[in-house]
Amino acid sequence: MSTMEGSSVTKGPEANTLGKYRLIAELGHGGMAEVYLAVVQGPAGFNKLCVIKQIRPQLATDPEFLGMFLDEARLAARLSHPNVVQTNEVGQEGERYFIAMEYLEGQPLNRILHRIGRDGGLTLPMHLRIIVDMLSGLHHAHELTDFDGTPLNVVHRDVTPHNVFVTYDGQVKVVDFGIAKAMNSSAETRLGVVKGKVAYMAPEQARGERVDRRADIFSAGVMLWEAATGRRLWKGIPDLTVLHRLINGDIPSPRSVDPDVPEGLEKIVMKALALRREDRYATSTDLATALEELLDQMGDKSSLREVGKLVAKHFEENRSKIKQIVETQLKAAKSMATTEFQSIGLPHLDGTSASGPMSVDRTGAREAMSSQDLSSPGTRRTNGVSSPTSLTASAAAATSTGSQAAAGPKRGGLLGAVALIAIAAAGVGVFVMTRQPPPAPPSPATATPVVGDIEVTITVTPPNAKIFLDGKELATNPYVGKFPREDKTHIIKAEAAGFTTRSRDVTFDKDRTIEMVLEQQAAAPLATPPPTDTSKEKTKVIFVPQPTTTAEDPMKTGGTKKTNRTVDPNNPYQ
Template sequence: MSEGIVGAGRTLGRYELLVPIAEGGMASVWAARMKGQRGFQKIVAIKQMKPELTDDPNFETMFLDEASLVSRLRHPNLAEILDLGEEDDVLYQVMEFVDGEPLNRLLRQSRGGIPVPLAVRIVKEASAGLHMAHELRDEDGNLVNLVHRDVSLQNILVTYDGVTKVIDFGVAKAMSNLQKTNVGQVKGKVPYMSPEQAVGEPLDRRTDIFALGIVLFQLITGKHPFRGDTDLETIMRICSKDPVAPPSTHNKLVPPELDKLVQKALAKDRSARFATMSEMQRALEVVLPASQQASAEDLGRFMQQHLGDRGEKRRQSIQEAGRALDQAAALSGGPKTIPPPISSRGRMQTLPPSARVHQDNVATVADFPGAASRSALAAPPAPSARSLGLDVSTP
């Protein structure tokens, strides 16, 4: 296998990498520029599998399965995969660029939970997107029984326009015509596992309902319903027969009907949960009086108030990185000059002053678990990701 190479200005097909969005042990995600005929441009996200993992058939299978599944999903509350490619034997996905932030970052900034109407809107939209995923059918019209298996704060984004997007189907599985996970093999984040997931039982869509119930509990209380001091303690609490305490125990503004809804989603016996995400969505639509329901504009304003500066800095860094590449191309006298890339070991080749790039550190994020090689690249006159406040760490 040849060593995969990624860096600012690197071209993957018709996509130019601009600035890093997130990086972790399995993959790195970059904002990129898609270029077409007659000056057409579009900002997308590129998710590239780490080159050191390409020889592992399990990781490659997960990456390809995600692309195969999500490319067939079309819903305003799901982030789309637009393309799949391979460069230097390293796979990459081209995804919709979502101008927003993950819920764990929003919850951290809001300190202690977010207003109940906003939380209800977020989870209602997430449930709509997940229901569409659960209803995915094959060419013969049969359900493929898709389960996300990793619904969490980290994998739900909210845009600055107030739209919710579910992301990262990297450990999702359909039970037919795709690679299957062996019974007893556990995948997903421990704090969001259902009881059946924690013990390795066969899963269905109600596992995602349980995880989304945890997300809702966290949003309206600022607390996790089962979190222990260790993963083992958390799993023991999840698997305990004791029902979860109502959210109003922690937040007196939670109405009784919402208490009941959350407890139903978090029933330890899956047969007592909502049968489908659509059923949960319908319950969320009527759990608050019409006068108390939040709009997309309300959610967008909340995002701007708490994280607007961060979003603006990211947009600015993307624009400046694009201008820097254009300037380097103009100075070279050719249609474009791509700066020499950074290797996966982080070594930088020598560049002429007009197109020099600088390394900076980017923190790892929970979306991609594990240790990460840290490098952020930007070509002058664009400042570095760190100097622009492009901190991609999550709690």
């Protein structure tokens, strides 16, 4: 039996089974976790699809990373709302810790905006209704209490179009609470540590201060600004400049960019984007109510059901290919013995749009996604293997498989289409943005690997940080250089005095723009005398007999004279 190729995750014994779950495809992986499409099988042909998020094996023994993962798991298990992705189980199988979540068919909002936009039929009221439902899910998380009724003060801290999922039947789900913070979290965020995407970050979050629910409201305000104007708020502006403008409250009003934006909407947006958190909406429900009142004034009757139909129409080809892949894998999982299934390689569901180029002006996304055909998941490292277990889509394999396999993995497309998890939970405090240019077409005769140079741009904060590539220091920060296109993994390391050193693995298979923000180390404590080692000494107790003479009035004697005591020459402090 041939095995499928494509998974980049190292497989060990029983890798493709996790208790009652059989992993059938890899959806993606970040610095902390791996995400899979899985199936639970039962009698009479029962199959239930779900999504498994598993901490990476090499981190399962690290108390800090395991604590972060379990914090997310505990929080996710407590969330139960129609507008929040549902967690079915938090489990452990040996040394493997995982979260099992509901399987959703749909697309993340950033892909919808890229593919459709207003020109494709996604009207402003439709966009606003998506955000209203997102706010409803956020409010549920914000209001979450412990079992004794104590508020947990949950903050998502990464509210972006990437983390809003719209299903083909019109449901809106908030996903990826990977860096969410609850009051009872075991991992304490240090002051000065920044978590989240800069483009949607609140000013207090940018300053590394403690945040509350109003930081999420600010992020929602950025999404509203982009919905109102049809363009990104910080498009083309370096992150350091964005941080400076955020801290100073330098945000343009929507009508200064597009005079056609309704005045009522601009008022709502600017209140959500207030510099002082006290001047913003107090809760997500307050902001949602203001938007619903505005929609009533606009007289729009569109519904999220219509939004779902629109999304399903524009992603029909994606949906069909995913269905074919899943059906093929389910047959393989059913026909193989458990021991045989454990040893096969899993396909990677990747690829992006199958339509024409998408305007980045009509998006709230941080990344500029290129458009390309869907590649078969079994071709991530090869040009496809025709076997009962290699999910080679015949139509795609004949046209785009070779070039895309040579150009390297194209993540993000089907990751959003078949799952609800954004695996952006790589290193905490490190922000990475990857540009994906359209792949070069293969030669008419043969689909040979793409040759030529790619451009790599690396920017590290703070500006005085040193950048190392494979152990060799680069000349400048920021650094821009040309490198041969290849699939080899390179290590980028950044370090600066007073900051935590960070490293990241990168492949030079396409142009890369990498931004890293180093965490400032806590100030060193004041030097104190080393403690005296008393482990080898016995405590000496000296009893001093008290005089038996009658006490005199201290007012007459000038005070009480201290009793003589024996001084231990080896312990002058006794």
